[in-house]
Amino acid sequence: MKTFNILLIASAALLSAGAQAATGEEIMTKSGCMACHKVDVKLVGPALKDIGKKYKGQDVLAKLLAKVRAGGPGVWGPIPMSPNPPEKISDADLKTAVQWVLSL
Template identity: 40%
Template structure:
């Protein structure tokens, strides 16, 4: 029985850790200063981004480019409200980290 509990706990930690790690990465990268998972702050809520691009096969590459280069360099504001450009993260956030963040956002930032 102890082995069963240990297995369940280990599986839970393995499943939960990437989501927590990605939120930590978003915090460390400065993303959460303007975005939240479930509500608009300065930029759109990550869950709204996930809904908007659900099923769009080109979304991951486009969002990677947008996060890296900023919104002004990649087509401007695509959300309702005043145009507040997202600054570029090139040179401040590693490409591999941007890829992780974009996948996390498209998965709903859970």
């Protein structure tokens, strides 16, 4: 019984560590971003690599976090991004996702 409890605690710890370590790509997949974005090619939205390239070396994290939350058109063309409310993606996940995009 004791061994069983220790195993349970160990696997719970592993599970939560796994959840914390979700990559930007995993977050964007589970949050539905990848319905419109792909890493290498333009879909409905711009290719994530092109976004990374466009803003390379610029201090745009806060601006992009607000843009993804609110959605909207105009930077890449006339097609708007739909809003992405906190029910869809948490602040922490959004930050990880946009930081990942900016690293591409």
